[in-house]
Amino acid sequence: MVVTPALAGDLPAIERLYRSAIEVMRDTPLDIWWEWGLHPTPEKLAAETARGNVLVAVEDARSVHRSGGEARAVYGVMVLNDEQGSDYAQAQWPVDALPDEVAVIHLFGIAPDARGKGLAKAMLAAAADTARKRGAKALRLDVFDNNAPAIALYRACGFTDLGAFDLSVGGDLRHRSHLMELAL
Numbered sequence: 001m002v003v004t005p006a007l008a009g010d011l012p013a014i015e016r017l018y019r020s021a022i023e024v025m026r027d028t029p030l031d032i033w034w035e036w037g038l039h040p041t042p043e044k045l046a047a048e049t050a051r052g053n054v055l056v057a058v059e060d061a062r063s064v065h066r067s068g069g070e071a072r073a074v075y076g077v078m079v080l081n082d083e084q085g086s087d088y089a090q091a092q093w094p095v096d097a098l099p100d101e102v103a104v105i106h107l108f109g110i111a112p113d114a115r116g117k118g119l120a121k122a123m124l125a126a127a128a129d130t131a132r133k134r135g136a137k138a139l140r141l142d143v144f145d146n147n148a149p150a151i152a153l154y155r156a157c158g159f160t161d162l163g164a165f166d167l168s169v170g171g172d173l174r175h176r177s178h179l180m181e182l183a184l
Contacts, residue, residue: 001075001119003126006054011046014056015075021109030147033169035121036113040107045079054124057110057119075114076123079106080130084140087167092181094160095138103131103184105141124157132184139184142167145176 006014015036022034034040048054057076084104095102105127110120131139143150145164155161159180167177 001057001059001072001122003055003057003076003123005052006049006056006074006077008046008049009071010054010056010058010074011042011049012073014045014054015042017074017077017111018107018109020112024097024112026040030149030169032144032147033175034107039169045107048081050081054079055123055130057114057123074111076108076110078108078123078127079161080104080127081106082136085168086143087165088140088179089143090157090165091162091181093138093162093181095181095183097137101137103127103134103136103139105139107136108141120153121157125152128182128184139182139183142177142179145178151178151180158182 013096018034018040019036022032022036025031045054055078056074058074060071060072082100082102082104083106084099084102088115108120108123110123128139141154141159143154144152159182162179162181164176164178167176169175169177
């Protein structure tokens with residue numbers, strides 16, 4: 001398994017991953033409130049893919065298609081850009097960095113059948129490496145306060161937990177979320 005920038009041909013597999021992750025988590029204690037088409041949107045993912053900001057976990061980075069013409073399977077996905085929500089200003093960030101020296105993880109998802117195999121840690125390591133190569137001093141993210149497994153994962157990977165804040169999650173919706181940072 002390798003983590004690599006997504007290709008336009010990966011978008012259908014990325015959509016399937018998000019749809020399955022949303023469905024598995026919906027109405028559970030770990031519900032992430034995502035709704036395919038609203039958040040995430042195919043348009044945003046296509047634009048971020050074109051910019052090289054979508055990372056995917058796939059079996060082989062070199063193959064665009066598997067045998068039989070099918071698109072390659074995607075087991076993990078995230079958007080890695082420099083877009084910090086305005087609510088991020090609530091935190092006292094440990095790393096003193098200008099906005100263009102910060103990378104931010106968004107829409108991090110692992111396919112339900114690929115969970116528990118160390119893939120999330122590998123993707124976080126790849127995100128940190130990519131962010132460093134882009135000149136970032138810090139890697140930041142937010143995670144719902146009800147997602148204890150993800151919070152524990154980020155802490156285990158070296159992220160500093162700045163605590164839970166009331167964050168906008170789109171529209172008029174707000175949710176308590178942990179803001180976390182990894183010094184690069």
